[in-house]
Amino acid sequence: MRMITFFLVGLTVHVVFFISIFDIYFTSPLVHGMTPQSIPLVPPASRLVLVVADGLRADSLFTLLSNDSSMIPYLRNVIEDMGTWGVSHTRVPTESRPGHVALIAGFYEDVSAVAKGWKENPVEFDSVFNESRHTWCWGSPDILPMFAKGASGDHVYTHTYPAQEEDFASTDASRLDSWVFTQVKAFFNSAKWNSSLRASLLEDKNVFFLHLLGIDTNGHAHRPVSKEYIDNIALVDSGVAELVSTVEEFFDYDGRTAYVFTSDHGMTNWGSHGAGHPSETLTPLVAWGAGVNRARIVTEPQQYTDGYLKDWKLEHLRRVDVNQADIAPLMASLIGVPIPVNSVGVLPLLYLNNSEQFKAESMYTNAIQILEQFKMKMSQRKETTLSFLFTPYQPLTESKQAELIHKARILIQLEKYEDAVSLCQSLISRSLEGLVYYHTYDRFFLGCSVVLGFVGWTSYVILVILKTHASLNRHPNLTQQIPSRNLARLCMCVAAVIAVFLFIQRSPFTYYIYCLLPVPVWYSVLKESGTLTDLIRSAPSLPLWKCLGYFVLVAFGIELLVVSFFHRAMLTVGLAALSLWPLLSGLFSKAKVRSGSWFLGCLCLAAFPLMPVVGREPNVHLVVCAGLLTLFTSACYLWSSRHKTPLHLGDKPQFVSQMLHVAVCACVPSLTHASLQQKQGLPLLNQVISWSTLASSIFVPLLSSTRLFHRLLSIFLSLTSTYLLLSTGSEALFPPVLSWLMFVWINIEQEALLSQGVSSRQELSVIDFSANIDITRIRQLKLDDIRRSYFFVFFIITAFFGTGNIASINSFDPASVYCFLTVFNPFIMGGLMMWKVIIPFIIVMCTFETIQVATQLSSRSLFLIVLVISDLMALHFFFLVQDYGSWLDIGTSISHYVIVMSMTIFLMLLSVVTHILTSKRLILWRKTKMHFP
Template sequence: MAGGGILGGGGASLSATDRRIGGRSCLQEVKRRERWLVALGIALHAVYMLSIFDIYFKTPIVHGMDPVPQRFSPSAKRLVLLVADGLRADKFFEPDSGGRFRAPFLRSVMKEMGRWGVSHARPPTESRPGHVAIIAGFYEDPSAVTKGWKANPVEFDSVFNRSRHTFAFGSPDIVPIFCRSVPQSTWATYPHEYEDFASDASFLDQWSFDQFHGLLSRSNDDPKLKQILQQDKLVIFLHLLGCDTNGHAHRPYSSIYLNNVKVVDKIAEDVYNLLESYFNDNKTAYIFTADHGMSDKGSHGDGHPSNTDTPLVAWGAGIKNPRRLISDSHSDDGFRFVDDHKHDMPTPIEWGLRGIERVDVNQADIAPLMATIVGLPCPVNSVGNLPLGYLSLNKAEEVEAALANTKQILNQFLRKSQLKQSTSLYFRPYKPLEDYSSFLGQIEEFIDARDYESAMKACHTLRSMSLAGLHYFQTYDWLMLMTIITLGYVGWMVNLILHVVQSYTFLGNLFLKKKQESSHKITKKVYLGGCLLMSLSSFILYLESSPVLYHAYVSMTIFLWTQILSKLQFINAIWKEISTKNFKSSAKLIAILMMSLIILEFLVASFSDRKLYTWFFLIAGLLAASHIFLLVPGRYMMALYICLSCWFLSIFTSMPAEIPDNNPLVFASGFLIVLLGMASRWLDSSRAGDKLWLYIVRISKTSQFHLLFVVQAILVVLSSLMVWLSTSHRAANKELLPVHQLTNWSIAVVSMVIPLFSPVSILSRLTSIFLGFAPPFLLLSIGYEAVFYSAFALVLMGWMLLECANLYSAEYQGSLHVRNLEDNLSGDDKARSLQLSDLRIPLIFMVLFNIAFFGTGNFASIASFEISSVYRFITIFSPFLMAALLIFKLFIPFLLVICVFSAITKLIRIPRLGCYFLVIILSDVMTIHFFFLVRNTGSWMEIGNSISHFGIMSAQVVFILLLFALTNIYTKDIEVPSAKLFSGKAT
């Protein structure tokens, strides 16, 4: 290979094994150190990934606060909360194609009986955090979503806790979260098996209503139950899951989903009529809303308006009547989101509601609204702003309600301030609220003087300051943690660089020499100083009662830099070696590092705009073709192939991320995959005499391997047929036959085992892997991503050809007789030293790995997980199995690129693990960038995406390592040319 050592060195490139002093024992020492580095990297990235929650998203739950009671009598004795899970606002408010509105009862409520608006959820727009915001009034720590659907990471206060009694019916994933630990609750859930994505799930909503109807019927024969129902401060909760399940299964524009909107409207009407006739006292309040919306592709989770905008309708006791507007013109109504950006979305004309006042809320505002309606103290951890526009109160009561809401938020600030002050060696108070008692005294004076307008303004001011104070203590340790984590990442990368240079480049000889010359006393002093510093920092953190993770952050960072300081002599030797190079070598080093940084920054930008890949591959196709022309003149077809394959792949990142259903395209993609397999098979046999192709083609002529190819082709065709058959039958009969399910599972499993028995030449094995993973990918596809699979494989083949051209030009052209190539094939896997030019391999890998992320969607968005992809394998709701299938589908392109990466490292005789460490270094440059891009303010889409981007890059060290281990099963016995042929002039 042309080029010097990875840090710009030149001269002889020694074998990594031959260079190590001590022979086998030294090699074992290197392997031991690498296992330790991998374990350290996994631990470090796992711990540091959690740091964003300590920096930006600390759990808002604090205990030890007293509730704030209301100082006026409520208008309602009981409250009914109806939550239509997964109901997006526009599908609820807009008319159907015939001009008829889907929710006639609730629409009549908005016009004649109550108030309406849009409730704005906050990402992650999932069922658990949405319900926590509605019922408990705070935005749950995003990390709590990872704890599952059932268990509460920390017990919290809610409207249900404060009620006299709560009746709840609905999903087994939601109701137990709030009722399991509430003794004054009566609840029931249906079995998980009822959540079948192959059927119309609106019956789940009817089940919840039937349970409640049966409860009221039983009360006529049960005096104790009757007595409970007649109490005040009663809460009734019906969780209606139908829209969510039907949205996932059939998309929110399907007739089944839109009909489910009519179902929940009918249930709301039935509940209203049932309770009004049962109690007949006009003391019941009703709230209808949703926990999140649903994207057009049938998913949710991110901050897109289709997921965050949900309907809110309130009526009954204590709720204002509709207010007519004189003008339909829209203006900023003063509403602000949680993150303070303006609400400026006008009411769409097609909703037909512009003449009726609309009162928007943040989702957490619903909890104080419900509590105030029935006279309950607001949940103690609520950050909701009481929406007075819904409440029918006089001026004095409005001020009292606002003051109770303000005191409850102020109590949280005071408690957090007290906790932080009790543990801090140097406490920095929030100065604007140091004299909070004077604010409260002033408000009381305004109330006594009946100056309600001034009292209300003072309440708003104090509440805003209290929320700002809460944010201050949420990010109290921001600067310290950001500094420690950044130093930790930098220390980790420096350690990796030193290891790569020491173990995989010719500069490792300098380390061996300096190791012999160095004094162990200096190393001991460095480690002793590191231990003392670690002990001192841990002692300080202990005195401040800091979380356990704080100790981990500091200890890891100190340990990493201690490792670096212990190798100062080696670092000095490297610096001297670099500084002695001529200007040309130094300029080359700087140019390659700058180009690497530019490519990494491009990859960072691509997380926000996937269409950048379209331009990238259009340009890359031209550059790669030009490179082929220069390296191996006359290879016009090869250059044209690489250019066209890059252009073909560029199409997919310009297509919409929301993949439309297109089963005929998936069906046709199976035959395209078979054609590509046949073309590869033909190349493998017809190019055996071509000098350049001999690097990767050496097919076995045995009938056994021919039969394997035929079997794989048949399985791909069968999977295409099963796509058509399974989907057609499920659409027509609303079910997945067990025989279809068993056939799909069998095809997927068998097809992935066959590549293990394929020929060991590079092209044969990679073709077999391509065909082997095609059936499960097709069975998990719903649209154009099935074609992406073939396009991606074509580009990977182009990468292989590019490296073959590099080898052909550098190693054999004019220096060796290629006719000797076939005679020298062997299992000799000795790797040469890494060189500066080899940095292209991890860089190309990073680009292709990221196009696998974004080629068919936005992997960094929670809402990109298309749940309908799994319906050919399972339809009964099973979150973990469904998630596993979704993730496996996303993994398949990654498996392909890593298999090709492994084959290339074998082909050009560079150490694969050394390249893996280079990939991790490059990934961590992006990780640091994303670490500083994490936000807890701004638009909700920006907040959610910033978290997922950082999380993806942090997890990549583990992610890639696991994929390497898995793909090694398929690539470990790949046969490559003998290392004897790599001793030409270019080395």
């Protein structure tokens, strides 16, 4: 009962620590209640046409063909004669929803939207569409509805095709774009005879939005260098030319239409996006029409670090780069609608073809709009902070705000427009910095509370280990402890003071949890202070130098794991060091064959962290090789163990069927990819095999014998079958190599236990997971158990980073799930990829469960050491979280903390699952005895 209570308390504490990072770093930056700001002059355009080519890279659009001709003759002509062009720099994550939010709403996606798969609004936000008089949209059902849902009123009209059309196995995804262009043409034709629609179209401040998904879909299915991708770009160019002709004809060539052509994100050469590679973050921007500057010839070299200008042969034309969020205020200024109230974009004046007064007034409106957000953020923070504790943002106090606004207004009135623009840009810069200041105002306070709770919890777990699992000299009569009553009263007083302080400040409910949690945690630590006294008194009888050596090695090992999050190659260094363990510990002389297997296994596994995690070309032949390796190692084991651990009669058919199943699953990816390359779609039989394998992967091992190696082999075969279906190349070899090393680890730990003088060890061949553990044989912890726990944590990290990292999860290749589905579905695809990540975890967890049984330790004792090591890593990453530098640096540092905390919580839950997976058995049928009277 006490163990269950400890487990639940530990789980609750870690969930709180995990959630805290979302309150500290993942809170929504959006504020509401600001007044929309409009430019007080007549806009140059009456309507705007926005075309977004989803997944289009800048270099794919601008680069000429081998014969120096362009695949985009119409847009190339616009760039060279009629409009202004440049590169739009996106931010991570380079996904469709965040990109469109930046384009149309002017702010970078609220990170809390990741929990909703970038499909739902975590909070409502303003957009150019919302501020328009009418907006008509055509395109994907994944993008369009979110802007209609977020709009006030019913003036945003969407026309979408069925979600089933977004099929990566489609013969030609460019038909998605053809559908959009056809629908738009039909729409304008129908408006010629529909008087009410025509009247709406002739009004000002209208927006027409075309979302073109074909390029993105073809890029995923065939790669951006494929003929399908290139042909799709050409189709879009011709479609845009026809679109412009249709629009201009309908409006009698009145010259009041502005056009913006861009992309939400790019794509890597291997057909993925989501991370921060330049091919994903550099997208094209071309604007022309009413209110937009025409192409300008430049004579001096333009300074751009990407070096693309010569390749594009556009070095003679002025290139105007923008941040993706800057496009929203540009579109708003062109048609004279208020800039979206949550926008952080800065109006790119070089795109505007208007008077200096218009530019100055536009920049002034932009500055006031961002300042309004700053003032609202400051007001909210002031209301929830005691007046004597409130520290305003010094570069932009209320008096400085008034001074800068007044000065900018005077400069415009005096027609000193350049000075006014410069001052407004300075005001915008200060306002954006101030928004960050107030958004992170409570970060240090909350961080200190979480760290205090973290240190307290880790200290408590260490004391519990020393008290219940270590052989210390107990001196209960001499132990001086703080009286429990006085300690409880002191803690209650501290908790009351904290609660009153938070209540006065009107803090959110979660703040109470983060600030009050350290109180009971430290109360528990102080109650166990007697254990610390016992440790000090036991010090003379302990092998201090050996203890010190272990702790130094573990500390060094933890640092190596931390660095491996940034540099996967450090795992290779770690595995190389681990391969020498039998030699350094003296086990080599006692178990030469097993030590040799350990050495080779470590070196083979060490090769995987050196392989690329993204950009791997599919190689289904390696998947077949992985299947053959799995069959070979399984057959060798069954043959070598036929005398020590003979199979039961009922187990033989299961192992035969599982091995045949592995052979089938090794061939399914090859057959599927061949079918997709021939554009014949996903074969139904392959899909049925894949889903049935996934559904049965957890239950099939429960049908096998619970004898140690038989159950582990069944688990390995079942999980590897699913892993093969989710693999496209060398990563398929990872589970067989990892499993080989895990089997060797189990055997070699038995030898290590014998070398420690534990002669009553149980032979592995007779261990049964389902047998009740003899409590009298469970021993106390030894120093070597710290090493076992560290090995486990190391292999868990290797299981995650061996074939991937943050980029591989954020930018996974959809080809990995083609055996299951080809129609885009982010939740199912994400779930399948997460299961692929979990499979190596389960293999390592089952091995650790086996070692606990084989080394005669309670599952609690070793797991407590693992908990301490994991918490020390998590605390390390908490200090490494940063709120400066690039968005990618910030996001990566947060992701590392989230991964370690998720791992700790996940392992606590997974330990229960693996216990069931190893020790329980399903009996589908049972022989019954016949009794006759």
